[in-house]
Amino acid sequence: MTYVGRFAPSPTGPLHQGSLVAAVFSFLDARAHQGTWRVRIEDLDPPREQPGAADAILRTLEAHALYWDGDILYQSTRLDAYAEAMTALRDRGQAYDCGCTRREIAAIGRTGLEGPVYPGTCRQGLAPGRSPRALRVCTHDDPIGFHDRHHGLVSQRLSREIGDFVIRRADGLTAYQLAVVVDDAFQDITHVVRGSDLLDSTPRQLHLQRLLGLSSPTYLHHPLVLNGTGDKLSKQTHAPAADDTTPLTNLAAVMDFLDLPLPVDWRDATPTALLEHALAHWPFRA
The missing domain is CATH 3.90.800.10 (Glutamyl-tRNA Synthetase; Domain 3)
Incomplete structure (x- = not known):
């Protein structure tokens, strides 16, 4: 089966080490399966978004050699599709x-x-x-x-x-659960790789997929990066932004978190070479 994966950040701030782990994990899994890796910007919550965050996220991905395939999808351009899905559900009771x-x-x-x-x-x-x-x-x-x-x-x-x-939602905005289902189908996503904080959301998405007559991707929910107090690294817990000027150090930390071996001379490598080394040792190939 053709593999199509995706990384779908919300532009509420720059990528931090936890979200970089999510990006690398989904990127490596796609490449390990000779698949396509798409990027989707989930910009559906303007009150929470930071100006310039979407561009900053893309710069960070490029600085770490996480190059995506095809065009970027912005959810803010998909409002008509969400409204159509909601109308269909309402009309069917x-x-x-x-x-x-x-x-x-x-x-x-x-x-x-x-x-x-x-x-x-x-x-x-x-x-x-x-x-x-x-x-x-x-x-x-x-x-x-x-x-x-x-x-x-x-x-x-x-x-x-x-x-x-x-x-x-009560403020008129489309809820995450519906938007992600509609867009995964629109982008032909076959494999979803994301953090374990979204594990409990998956049955809701499966339910919507079945109601809307959409196929369901294969799922992998990876462990989360935690801070010193045991909380998930996030913008809410004030996780610092990933430093785009130190991609090798950042990628080495990601590989350590994922229990992937580092080459001896990793400090002299390029981000692409480091990702290729990680890919050679990728364990999630089933």
Whole structure:
């Protein structure tokens, strides 16, 4: 099967060491399978985005010889496609308007995997006097499972562990779960390689793929880089930006995290040569 992978950062800031690990991991896995590696900029949340961050991310990828294939896809150009998918779900009775606030859901929802489980308050229609806020997709209690290339079998019962989840937010923006499904299909993505913080999102994406009649990629969720207090490296935990002037040092740290051997003379190598050495020892070829 032809391999098409992708790296899909959000332009909320520059790449840090954790996101560089994600980029290198997905890049090496694509190249190990003689596949295509695409870059998608997930610029769907303007209030959280930093001016110039998208360009900075691309410069960092190039500084580390992480060269992508084809054109970059910007999600901000795909709003019509998301609206079409939401209309299709609504027309088939698989999505509905919700007028509940977060505070109301927190007060009555039992605790699930990612906070309060939405109890389906608006599934049969909005209460009198309530205005629509978000758009939710209907879930069910049948287990949704998949085989992750790192974690093995993963299964969820969405209705009890997550609840009917949002596909259009109260601020009118498209939710991540819908956008990623629509764009993975649009770009013919066959393999998704990303951090384990998104492992629990995958059953929701599988559910949407099935509702929309889309094929499902193969998934690999790799370990996360943590800081000294055990938290995921992220912009929220003030992870410093990757230094584009020290690509060899950065790549060496990534290879160490991935348990890939370094050549003895790595300090005299080029970023491309270092990636080729890592590729020769890549363990995830199945």
